[in-house]
Amino acid sequence: MANRLPLIAGNWKMHMTGAEAAQAAKRLKELVAGVAGVEVMIAPPFTALYQTAAELSGSAIALGAQNMHWESKGAFTGEIAPAMLKAAGCRYVIIGHSERRQLFGETDQNINKKIRAAIAAGLQPVFCIGETESERESGQTFSVLDKQTRKGLEGFVLQDLKSLVVAYEPVWAIGTGKTATKEQAQEVHAHVRRQLAERVDPDFARHLRILYGGSVKPSNIRELMAMPDVDGALVGGASLDPQTFSQLVHYQS
């Protein structure tokens, strides 16, 4: 059994000003101080990154961004470059979140370029995949996820992928209160790991962290994290309140 450090990540989406984010980060820092055996990450909006980074300095909580562009600079109005995130103190960047795919037209090709650019900039990509409800109901879950991982990671060599994190987020479970059962999550995570073992490398797949996301909350995190292939959680709604999020971080106690 590979030793995969669990990652509990908060995706704050389009919530919180810089001041609000700094306050939440400060509170979270107090609430999770001293927690061991788990890594914690929060991803505030771009405008809150610097203030949040300042608040987190000296703490073990990692900073992440929610998106980025793949180019390093240029005439791309409204976009943010990888090096800008790095300079703001980010260690992680969420890429290919289903809201980006569904609401902003992100394609597997864009996502592939973003993952490549993130790695080149020294950011750890949290690469999101997930099926919709109708895809699940029509029995296409595995084929959809296989396509997303194949295209998202096309052209990469093993060396590139060392820092990759994958997040399985069934679209039907995001913000709906409907969580995948622990068995559904485990089945998918094991499948994704098996596919990547075959397509990339067995050792890489064994060490890869696969997070589950979609209505994770204090009442269900423990059973999800008890699954052998669930290595953490990507949390939206329940990450906004530091008290609730800290309960997720302390899932082991």
Ligand code: PGA
């Ligand atoms: P949720 O969001 O926890 O609110 O379902 C998860 C996500 O979108 O990352």
